[in-house]
Amino acid sequence: MNDMLDLFIAGGGAAGLTAAVYAMRSGLDFILADISSSMGSQIALTDEVDNYTGFDSVNGFELIKKFYEHAKSLGAPMVNDEVSLIEKENKSFNIKCANNEYRAKTVIYCAGATHRELGVKGEKEFSGHGVGYCAVCDGFFYRNKTVIVVGGGNTAVTDALYLSKICKRVIVVHRRDKFRADKGRVQKLINTENTEVIYSAELDEIIGDKTVKAVLLKDGRKIDADGVFIAVGVSPRSGAVKNIVKTDEAGYIIAGEDCQTSTAGLFAAGDVRTKALRQIITACADGANSVCGVTAYLESQDS
Ligand SMILES: Cc1cc2nc3c(=O)[nH]c(=O)nc-3n(C[C@H](O)[C@H](O)[C@H](O)COP(=O)(O)OP(=O)(O)OC[C@H]3O[C@@H](n4cnc5c(N)ncnc54)[C@H](O)[C@@H]3O)c2cc1C
Known part of the structure; x- marks a missing residue:
């Protein structure tokens, strides 16, 4: 088991990598874990993204690679690991992964969705x-x-x-x-x-x-x-937290634009949460908003 982190980011797609960029800027002590260096992101499944601001048209694989390289260039600590279970113990979280275990004061859960x-x-x-x-x-x-x-x-x-x-x-x-x-x-x-x-x-x-x-x-x-x-729709990958957080009937984690969930310190970002529009740009917005929530939560715990 590692030392207590400020933040654990579960998933390194659009939401997770944006959260990593903002967490680096906020000086948080964190780790991001993704099964496959972000290449498991749904973005990698599309050859043409033509609605992400700043790019007329961009290959999905190239776009997620750019997100990954951006976070990496800032020195974001990222590991290849599969998050299997997250439990809350007192005010912190125990995170069980396939290869390691972590403890963190907060979690941004952003494991996306998968095909139905x-x-x-x-x-x-x-x-x-x-x-x-x-x-x-x-x-x-x-x-x-x-x-x-x-x-x-x-x-x-x-x-x-x-x-x-x-x-x-x-x-x-x-x-x-x-x-x-x-x-x-x-x-x-x-x-x-x-x-x-x-x-x-x-x-x-x-x-x-x-x-x-x-x-x-x-x-x-x-x-x-x-x-x-x-191609008949997707299901949220919320399995690792479903025992500690409220979800809707389809399994999406209930959270608003601030990404706050029913569990203090646990934030849900991107496609895995309840929202009207599941897109790259809204997942990125969630990544940024959730770090804002994390820093406010950590400050409230310190005072
Ligand atoms: C075919 C297709 C085409 C699309 N086209 C567009 C488009 O043109 N424009 C657009 O804006 N959006 C598009 N989308 C939607 C867009 O890809 C998603 O809204 C966006 O990727 C959501 O970001 P996310 O971070 O929530 O999830 P993802 O980007 O899917 O990232 C989730 C990450 O979590 C990781 N992960 C999952 N489970 C675990 C676990 N247990 N432990 C550790 N890591 C885990 C995955 O490996 C992945 O890297 C498309 C989606 C699909 C499927």
């Missing part, structure tokens, strides 16, 4: 063998092939647009009769020659032998495809 499963027959069986959740990571394997994208939000449309540059044909299967995604992106999808959309349809089963060969829709239609990308 569709829950159809064949999904688990073909996962990694034709069923994927990250178009940017796996799209390369479907060059000149036919793929299906399941979903109707921004992630599904972004994935379909990305895959349209690699694949012969991209079919989006959406269970509603219109998209939830931004209008601009939807229009781009509709204008793209090698894409098509099947509205008001749901997958019943993914079929194949060693790899995916087709999907069956609930209305009985069979669509041949070499791959299926599932």
Whole structure:
């Protein structure tokens, strides 16, 4: 067990790395832990970010790398470790990670969110063998092939647009009769020659032998495809703190713009907290606001 830190930052994506920059500037004694040097950030899953101020368009992987390098250049202490459990003991926190344990007076919890499963027959069986959740990571394997994208939000449309540059044909299967995604992106999808959309349809089963060969829709239609990308939403990665903090029904940590949670000293930043807009820019804002909350909390404890 390490000495008592002022702050432990769990997660090094947009929120965590911004928190690290602000924590360095505030002179806090802290450590940031991330499973994979921030490359597990959802930002790395998108090839084109075109709504982050200051960049007309930037590759997601390049952007998170810049965030990481910025924090590193300031000397932010960062370790590769997976946070498994955070417990509160008196006024401080015990943080259990895969490789180490830490104690801290405050925690900024910002582990983001991860893809949701569709829950159809064949999904688990073909996962990694034709069923994927990250178009940017796996799209390369479907060059000149036919793929299906399941979903109707921004992630599904972004994935379909990305895959349209690699694949012969991209079919989006959406269970509603219109998209939830931004209008601009939807229009781009509709204008793209090698894409098509099947509205008001749901997958019943993914079929194949060693790899995916087709999907069956609930209305009985069979669509041949070499791959299926599932983009039906995300779930918060709040597991490590769910025993000590209030969450909503979906598991998002309840916190406002100040990132204060129901547990004194524990701040939730980025996609893992309840909020209206889950984006890079709002996660960065949370990173900054949460450090402001941490310094005020530490001062209140000293006085
Ligand atoms: C496909 C896709 C496209 C997107 N496109 C855009 C876009 O164009 N513009 C935009 O603004 N937003 C976009 N977003 C949303 C944006 O990526 C998120 O809102 C933003 O990354 C949230 O930041 P965060 O810090 O909360 O989470 P993340 O950036 O996901 O960071 C969470 C970090 O926590 C780490 N972590 C997770 N669990 C643990 C653990 N137990 N222990 C230690 N570390 C852990 C992860 O490795 C990761 O580095 C997109 C998201 C996706 C999935």
